[in-house]
Amino acid sequence: MELPSERLNIYKASRTIKRKDNTLYNALRSIYEDSIFVGEISQIWPELPLVGNLRCGLWYSRKFHSTCYFKSTDGHTNNLSFNTSRLNLHVALLAAQRGGCMIVDSTRKGKRFPDSMSKTIPIWACVLNRAILNYRTRLNVQESTNSNKLDSIGQGTCDWDCSIHLPLWVSATEKAMIQNRLETWTKELEASGADIASIALSLRKPLRPLWISQKTVIWLNEVPHYDSWDFTPIILVSASSSTGRLQHHTTSEFSWNYIAGAGDDEESWARGLSPDVFWKHAYDIISSGPDSCNQMIANIVEKDRVCRAQRGEYAPQVSVKPSKCPGSANEFHLGSPTYLDNGTVADDGKLIDNNVISFLGSTNIAVGSIQLAMEVRTAYCILNCDKESFTISPENPEMYMHLPILDSKFDRISLLRNLPAALDFAKTQLRKGKTLLVCCSNGEDISICICLAILASFYDEAGNFDDGKSFSDETRITKLELRKRLVFICKYAVNARPSRGNLKQVFCCLNGGGYTHLVS
Known part of the structure; x- marks a missing residue:
């Protein structure tokens, strides 16, 4: 018969193994590898702006034109919602101005796409399309003597697509649940006082999501130009591999384990490192290997803190405490808060500060x-x-x-x-x-x-x-x-x-x- 103490030791050993797999180097190396895929996709439609979904998505590219905040919880089966606290209207305006956009996110759960991409964003796009159609219909009624006004700025009301576009893996039952609530969500948006008029006047085609993951097959010689579509594409790029288990990789110098969605929950692993600082030193960090990574990150974070303090910026002292995870002698945890230096790319392609x-x-x-x-x-x-x-x-x-x-x-x-x-x-x-x-x-x-x-x-x-x-x-x-x-x-x-x-x-x-x- 197995003793309780033996069973607890097994659980403790399991947690120890898991902590060893989820090391700082494994997380950063996984992010670096997934960012290569994001870069390849962004080059297929280089004219489309790249938008990072707070917070996980911000780790997967050196430069973003803007950021957004679509929560996966708004797309959970028992919590389907359209949240007016997170309207992301600037994303719709950006897509209207540039003919579309690409949103980057990731997930740890072994799925191809997070729920933010499977349901939250499709609901958002559909509700916006419906509100825009309602606005244009009312405008047509009020200005019936000038019926060509709307057509001059884009499509009229006849062929404006207001249907919900969901990926194939969303069940018919869940799709029906969403369809039954679209009218209510549209009324909530209209009652919120959101500036629908600005979007309606600038959006030529209805918003529609498309999904791209590492398993998506793309024939580069057959990629259509986004302007040829009869909708404004919101291309949803899931950065992580959808494998449900850790992948072990070995190079000539060292080995490491791939972590899907490694950019998620950064407070638990980033140790004071921000996406912006990571990408400034990405090559050196990845080349350092697992044994030197923790000490290198500590040095980078402290050097960045000192530089910010010398410039008169807010730079609290970083506290250091031993890690509970056994390993090399230089393993520690940095207790400083993580600050995200979000970026926006100007028309000339240079990164400008959005913070x-x-x-x-x-x-x-x-x-x-x-x-x-x-x-x-x-x-x-x-x-x-x-x-x-x-x-x-x-x-x-x-x-x-x-x-x-x-x-x-x-x-x-x-x-x-x-x-x-x-x-x-x-x-x-x-x-x-x-x-x-x-x-x-x-x-x-x-x-x-x-x-x-x-x-x-x-x-x-x-x-x-x-x-x-x-x-x-x-x-x-x-x-x-x-x-x-x-x-x-x-x-x-x-x-x-x-x-x-x-x-x-x-x-x-x-x-x-x-x-x-x-x-x-």
Whole structure:
């Protein structure tokens, strides 16, 4: 009979083997090999912009024209949804301007495509197509005397494809579930206040996804030009191999194990390395081999941190602690946060920085990361929501407030607890006509939620500052109204990705009392 201690030892040995397989070098080498495939596909249609899906997709190319955020959870069988918090309208506009685009992502689960590509993006494309058709139909009715106006900017309403295009591996039952909810999702999009008009006026052909993986067979002498299709292609490139097991590779110098979707969940393996820094040193890292990789990454991350600190950028000290995974003596874990330096490619092909401060329309509110706030600390009044603090002009200490707010994963009411102070500070500065910069670690979550609360509290529906007159003790903001303001923010801060837990805290703050003194 097997003793419990023996069984536990087997489990421990299994976990140890798994940790050895999922080493830093294996992950980076797998990413490097998969990026070759992505590069080959991008050269088939070089005119189409390459878009990386946050966060996993960003590892698989040296350069991206832009980024997007399509979550696989929105395409899970029991969680099918069209999320107005992640509209990605900038992707539709980019595809309209360039005749299409390619989106890069990956998956660890041994499938050919992640659910973000199998269902989330097809649903998104279909709902947008339906909303555009509805907009054009209404415009035709209103301007029946000028019926040629729409045809002059593209297709009219007669041959606009609004059907859902799903890959063959999605079951008929699940397709029927999606079709039954398309009308509801379209109404939600139209009610959200999204700028459908801009897309409708620039998109000549309906959006339609195409799928390409490492198993896709492409005859290069028969590849059609994308402009010859009767739709605007959203080419979905799944970077990883769909094998369900580890592949062992051996070179003349060393061996390594392939990890499908290695770019996923970077906090658990990247050790402070970002995609941008990785690609600056990719050749040296890959050539270093498994034994030297960890120490090389530590040196690269620390050197990058020092360089950023010398430039006056936000560069917290990297903490080092021993790894639980047994192995060579130089194995360790870097406990620093990972920052994604997202990139955008200009028309001349040069990489330009997309990690910039986003001004929210004509309001006096801007949002960005803490490192960017430190670079412009003397130009704005700053509301810093990151755990790290910094100082601005000592002559004007009242123009800076530090509220170390934790994500809802670590403290489910941290944002709710600090929102009253944040709103009070914002009201004081906005009354003076100051430009308020709200920042957090990445400018994508907590700072977005703070801006959402400020817009809902002190601005009317048209985006004009009213000093809170439209918000009183009797006022209760609805989820639809809050969603409209979030859509407004995402129009300018395209990398915004507020978590559900933090959004719930904003809604609770604005509707749960404890706010009377802020509007007095």
